Amino acid sequence: MGIDAIVWWLFAAVSVVGSLFAVLSPSIVRAVFSLLLAFGGVAGIYAVAGADFLAILQIVVYVGGVLVLIAFGILLTGRTAQALGEHEVKNRPLGILIAAGIFIGLLGALMKSSFKIGGNATNEPTTEAIGKLLLGDYIVAFEFASVFLLMALIGAAYLVRREEA
Amino acid sequence: MSIGPYHYLGLAAALFAIGVIGVVTRRNAIGVLIGVELMLNAANINLVAFSRFSGGLDAQIFAIFVIVIAAAEAAVALAIILQLFEKRSDVDVDRARTLRG
Numbered sequence: 001m002g003i004d005a006i007v008w009w010l011f012a013a014v015s016v017v018g019s020l021f022a023v024l025s026p027s028i029v030r031a032v033f034s035l036l037l038a039f040g041g042v043a044g045i046y047a048v049a050g051a052d053f054l055a056i057l058q059i060v061v062y063v064g065g066v067l068v069l070i071a072f073g074i075l076l077t078g079r080t081a082q083a084l085g086e087h088e089v090k091n092r093p094l095g096i097l098i099a100a101g102i103f104i105g106l107l108g109a110l111m112k113s114s115f116k117i118g119g120n121a122t123n124e125p126t127t128e129a130i131g132k133l134l135l136g137d138y139i140v141a142f143e144f145a146s147v148f149l150l151m152a153l154i155g156a157a158y159l160v161r162r163e164e165a
Numbered sequence: 166m167s168i169g170p171y172h173y174l175g176l177a178a179a180l181f182a183i184g185v186i187g188v189v190t191r192r193n194a195i196g197v198l199i200g201v202e203l204m205l206n207a208a209n210i211n212l213v214a215f216s217r218f219s220g221g222l223d224a225q226i227f228a229i230f231v232i233v234i235a236a237a238e239a240a241v242a243l244a245i246i247l248q249l250f251e252k253r254s255d256v257d258v259d260r261a262r263t264l265r266g
Contacts (some may be wrong), residue, residue, distance in 0.1 A: 002167065004168070005167060005168050005226050008168045008172070011173075015176070015180065016176070016179055016180065016183070018216045019180055019184070019203050020183055022168045022183075022187065022203065023183055023184070023186045023187030023190070023191070023199070023200055024186070024200055028193050028195060028196055029248070030180045031196060031199055032199070034199070035202070035203075038180075038203065039206065040208070042180075042206050042209070042210060043178070045173070045210060045213070046210075046213050048168075048215050049173070050217055051195045051213045051217070051223055051225055051228075052193065053225070054209075054213060054225055054228055054232075057229065057232055058209075058232070061232050061235075061236055061264050062202070062232070062235075063238075065227070065236055066202060066236060066239045067233065069239050069240060069243055070195060070199065070239065070243070072243070073195050073243040073246055073247065074195055075199075075248070076212075076247055077195070077246065077247065077250045077256045078187055080168075089191060089192065090188070090190060090243075090259065091190055092186075092190050093191035094190075094252075095185070095186050095189040096186055096190075096191075098182065098185060098189055099182040099185040099186040099189075100182065102178075102182050102185055103178055103179060103181075103182035106174075106178035106181065106182070107175065110171060110174050110175060110178065113217060115169075115170045115171075115218060116170075117218050117219075118218070118220050119172070126222060126225065129204065129222050130225060130226065130229070132220055132224060133223070133226055133264055134229070135222075138226050140241065141226075141230060143256075145230055145233045148233070148234075148237060149233060149237055151237075152237035152238075152240055153237075153240065155233070155241055155244070156240040156241050156244035157243060157244075158248050159241070159244035159247075159248050160244045160248060162206045162251075
């Protein structure tokens, strides 16, 4: 087992354990910090897979953006997080059963499929190539994404406004 | 044994299933959002794995767009949750049933 395989398993374990705590922890604040672990593990997986730009993006957007946003959401709705307490989770055995069914179904599909490995996996930097693709072949999608982000921003700001009397 | 596509896809399946647990068992709306984010991350791992083993970068472009959508989704979902909290002073998804027919 090479060093990259060991690192891969390490990051996979970190992301799985982090996400397990994130969904099973009774405290929503602990869940958010476990989510940090899960996102960090996934960023590591990207880095091991040679997707260096995506790994950085994962840290900047998820850890720096989404996670902080969720933490703010918890702060602003703090009273209920405590009020729910141990009633925070409901139907856990059923939920785990459903999730196990989905997992086994996905693994079954995975075992039946075969993948043709094309190209050779290199560990070249990807940022320049991604930039050229984004502003070349995918320029229309890129522009749509920017308009979409603006729409989401305006929509979110409109939704949280206070009603003027 | 070297890491192949099956490892990545298996890990993604595990993360997706764990996200499903969060979505179906949490009562706090923010907990549900955490589960959704995990599921989106699982999808991204698949895309990165396909990019790794096909030799092209196009799958990573799709992963970038997934991240963009996820960020916008988190912002709008939190806005809705805050508005729900304003109106009802709780974020329990079981009790938000005003629109139920």
